Amino acid sequence: MSDFDLIVLGAGPAGSAAAATAARAGLRVAIVDKRAFPRDKLCGGGFTGRSLTYYQEIFGRPAPDIPTEVRSDLMFGAHGQVLGHYTDIPPIRMMMRLELDNDLLATALGFGAADFTGVGNTTLDPRAGTVSFGDQVLRAPVIVGADGVNSATARALFGQAFDRETIAFALEIERPETDLPLRIDFGAAEWGYGWQFPKPNGVTIGVGGINGRNPDMKAALRGYLKDLGLPDDTPIKGQFLPGGTFRKTPGAGRILLAGDAAGLVDPITGEGIAYAMKSGQLAAMATAEALLAGRPETVLAVYTKSLRPIHRALNQARLIRPLMFRPFLREGFVAGFRRSTRLRRDYLRLLAGETEYGPITRAALARAPRHIWRSLRANRQAA
Ligand SMILES: Cc1cc2nc3c(=O)[nH]c(=O)nc-3n(C[C@H](O)[C@H](O)[C@H](O)COP(=O)(O)OP(=O)(O)OC[C@H]3O[C@@H](n4cnc5c(N)ncnc54)[C@H](O)[C@@H]3O)c2cc1C
Structure with missing residues (x-):
């Protein structure tokens, strides 16, 4: 002993x-x-x-x-479309x-x-x-x-x-390309996203979201690779994460x-x-x-x-998560991301770990009526 x-x-x-x-x-x-x-x-x-x-x-x-690969620019996409390439984000290692x-x-x-x-x-x-x-x-x-x-x-x-069922599950692959951008793709998985994270000797590509909402995560990864124009020929690994x-x-x-x-x-x-x-x-x-x-x-x-x-912080994040991921509301988030410099800046700072949820949650809740209106309009246009 x-x-x-x-x-x-x-x-x-x-x-x-x-x-x-x-x-x-x-x-x-x-x-x-x-x-x-x-x-x-x-x-x-x-x-x-x-x-x-x-x-x-x-x-x-x-x-x-x-x-370590350090990037201060990020390509942001949603549902297969590139929304923008932002060059002024706080550095992500x-x-x-x-x-x-x-x-x-x-x-x-x-x-x-x-x-x-x-x-x-x-x-x-x-x-x-x-x-x-x-x-x-x-x-x-x-x-x-x-x-x-x-x-x-x-x-x-x-x-x-x-x-x-309620925690997240993610799949990832490693590829040898070294010249790809740092990229986040909203909607690559349900209640989650896809990512392309460049590393000094390659790139990690993954999709993840709430497990119970993604019955076929492999299909989501295949779809994401197709959107990125990359072949689907690399071993896949998966793991839960308690988000x-x-x-x-x-x-x-x-x-x-x-x-x-x-x-x-x-x-x-x-x-x-x-x-x-x-x-x-x-x-x-x-x-x-x-x-x-x-x-x-x-x-x-x-x-x-x-x-x-x-x-x-985790409770505040859970409070605003539906505004981004609930199918009915996510169009409003995407439309807001396109139009609002503030929403974009807040989200990118959040992603880079440069801000806390308090002010973001308050701002998101204040914007919620506009957000719901944009979602209604976008859903009506799509119907
Ligand atoms: C696909 C995916 C992508 C992610 N991407 C990111 C990201 O880009 N950035 C980020 O910040 N987070 C990311 N995360 C989350 C991050 O990986 C975890 O939150 C983080 O690793 C948690 O650290 P930890 O020390 O709690 O656990 P872990 O890193 O999982 O370490 C646990 C350790 O415990 C050991 N262990 C397990 N069971 C036993 C046992 N019975 N006895 C002794 N030892 C044991 C394991 O061997 C392991 O070494 C990601 C997660 C996943 C699944």
Whole structure:
């Protein structure tokens, strides 16, 4: 039995941020992952301004030291049509998760986290506060489950991680082209979108949307590739992402959930790396506070309170999501995007992680009557 102050299960952005924060605060922290690193993770690898800010705060470095494609222009399309090529967007960084997650883990280990990656399947005993694998048993007063969208920790606590009908599902391919633009295509999937994210050595193309609304996501990807004029000859990979639903109480007892395991993905943009890192940091800070006070039983309350701003942002995003994605209303969004410089600027800043939902939600609700009117008119013209 090895004793720690904190065990972190999962070494993605949430887990490495938790381990880095705990180690920097002087806690004895173990980071455990079933996979050996470097390991891949299906993702667009879009690293927004929000991600960069959190990265700098948590990992204490200016930017991940890995190959990165930085673009400040974006092509925006809707339903097979290009609406515009905008050249003044805040920069979006794009990188491969294989390299990003390896960089995050290496930094956390450099701060002193104990490395238990590549250990295969793990067993969590929430009551005993232990995690075991092979013939090893680790014990700690607090455990952070940062084990992703299929979180075994959430399953151990609540029976299931998420209802797969209401969360999102996405498909992606990797292609070798290096000269393609950064591109977002609204409506490439129902209640979601398509993306073309250039990387230093190729391009990631994907479609994603609420799973229950997209019974044939492969057909959506094929249609999107056709719109992009690209062949349909590359292996496809798919994964769920919990955009649209999050756990109001992110854990139970002394077990906390962070990142995807807690459902912290933006339901409009699908951005999850930033909130994963932030929630990992907050979980470690809550652990340090509760242990320092000699009251580990308060850790979940402290953590839940600290997550309020993220929960508020996700609720605000959920409130305006129907204005963009509900079939009856989406024409109004597209028409508004064409005409309104402000709507366009707000959306592009949101996508780049340069603004929060508060002002956008207020503006969207104020514009809702005009939006509904535009939708009515567009639907009537199409009929
Ligand atoms: C197709 C797709 C595209 C996306 N594009 C973007 C994007 O461009 N930008 C963005 O910001 N977000 C994007 N996201 C969301 C983003 O990938 C996630 O929100 C983010 O990876 C969450 O980080 P995490 O640390 O919570 O979980 P993960 O990154 O999933 O890491 C979880 C870790 O836990 C480990 N693990 C799992 N089970 C166990 C276990 N039982 N024991 C030990 N370890 C375990 C796994 O091996 C893994 O290393 C995308 C998601 C998808 C599916």
